[in-house]
Amino acid sequence: MSKSLLSIQDLHIKIKAGEKTKTLLRNVNIEVNKGEVVGLIGESGSGKSLTARAIMGLLPHGMNIHGRILFNNSDLVKISTEEHRQLLGNEVGMIFQDYRGSFTPFIKIGKQMVETICTHQKVRKKEAQNIALQVLDEMGLDSKRVYQSYPFQLSGGQLQRASIATAISLKPSLLICDEMTTALDVMNGEKVLHYIDKVRKETGCAVLMITHDLAQAYKRTDRMYVMNQGEIVEEGLPEQIRCHHQHPYTKKLCSCLLALPGETLVTERVMSV
Secondary structure, three states: OOOOEEEEEEEEEEEOOOOOEEEEEEEEEEEEEEEEEEEEOOOOOHHHHHHHHHOOOOOOEEEEEEEEEOOOEEEOOOOOHHHHHEEEEOOOEEEEOHHOOOOOOOOOOHHHHHHHHHHHOOOHHHHHHHHHHHHHHOOOOOOOHHOOHHHHHOHHHHHHHHHHHHHHHOOOEEEEOOOOOOOOOOOHHHHHHHHHHHHHHHOOOOEEOOOOOHHHHHHHHHHOOOOOHHEEHHHHHHHHHHOOOOOOHHHHHHHEEEOOOOOEEOOOOOOOO
């Protein structure tokens, strides 16, 4: 049996709005085992990204968190900010949906990548440069050109892939992917997902995949969780979620897929998640 790497137990997140308290996440329970790809799906505002930010310790000021987030048996809710910070990068990495904030505008991509790699790993600058160039190449980029470019000299898709390359270069134990292929076309999106799967098989890392692309989730995840209005309403294997779902909300999500004659299921991107 796979060993649990991440275990979210009875997670609640609340925020005070004037005289009232609003519950954003309610009784969330999620398990991610080592080497496993777990999907988290649901519509925009359902709490998926908030869950990811809770794991990363990046919740906005004023939010109250209750419950347990166990990572390698350490409760991320209770450890100090400094201890949490030390886990980020090497142990827990995240690919953010808003890739534009991943890089400082007026420092070249390569320099930022090398500084990130050297900060988290005990490698010399030359080795860090080689790692950066390799992962940029794996993302299907002109590695030398991108390495020497400023962020504003790259397209949105190129910048997103450079951001993904930076996160993957550290080879974390848990990689959280929040809508990471949003800015990419289908071919480059598949290339990135293929490389992440390759890294997962080589390192045994786990992946928490937050995606609006249901066909992608069905194809690439081992298990799936469905979130609605801050709660997990259903979980199961991709085939169970796709064909034998029980909750009305899951049925609504699955109705976003159409089967074309002679083709596999394709995603109708009518849902902004």
